[in-house]
Amino acid sequence: MATSYELKASARERVGKGSARALRREGLLPAVIYGDKKPPLSIAVPIKETTLTLHKGGFMTHIGTITVDGKKHQVIAKDYQLHPVRDDVMHVDFLRVGKDTTLTVEIPVHFLNEDKCPGIKKGAVLNIVRHAVEVTVPADEIPEAFEIDLSKAQPGDTLNISDVNLPENVHPTITDRDFTIATIAAPAGMKSEDDAEGGDEGEGEGGEDA
Structure with missing residues (x-):
């Protein structure tokens, strides 16, 4: 299973606020590794490297x-806490990842060819409903992102999860509907102009009949 980052850590026996403050003074961050039917492991990771990651x-x-005292653990971050004022990382929860682990994660959505979108060229606006989609996926098959091509999207179009080419083993957690990810929203002015054009045509036909 390929990994994208590595961190070195040490096991910590003491827990609590006082211990956490002492760790941070040493440039270390309290964290925990849990899951995979094994007991939780309290660790300390370098603040600088973890924040950069x-x-x-x-x-x-x-x-x-994460290498803890010489032993390697494959993990995925499940939660982290920030300082309410400084936005410093205060704590991280890591989930152990085994070869058969299935995860629930949020995958970001990227929109392609926005500069070529005919709807946007006509004055419509890309209205993003979901910047990410929650899915269940095997740990070793997590996509970097989902992509939606806007090169043919017209004003008023709705872009749903069915417009995303999902890998075989990736399944949205919402299964009861073809949910919306974005719309190509036509401004009110565009709609009123279309209505006005339709009204002019109707008046012209009425005049000829008279």
Whole structure:
């Protein structure tokens, strides 16, 4: 199973606020590894390297390797806490990933060819309803992103999950409907202009009949 980042950590015996503050003074971050039917493992990871990994993107969707006192653990970040004022990372929860692990993750949506979209060229606006889609997926098959091509989208079009080419083993957690990801929303002015054109044609036909 390929991994996207590696961190070195040490096991920690003491837990609690006082212990966490002492770790941070040493440039370390309290964290925990849990899951895969094994007991939780409290660890300390370097603040700098962990923060850089988080800000690279994909922290919650990429598999990582954490080496704890010489033993490697494959993990995925499931949650992290930020300082309410400074936005510093305060704690991270990592989930162990086994070879048969299935995860529920949010995959970002990327929109392609926005500059070529005929609807946008006509004055419509891309209205994004979901920036990410929650799916269940095997741990070693997590997509980087979902892509939707806008090159043929017209004003008023709705782009649903059915417009995404999903890999075979990737399944949305919402299964009861073809849910909307984005729309090509026509401004009110565009609609009123269309209505006005239709009204002019109707008046002209009426005049000829008279």
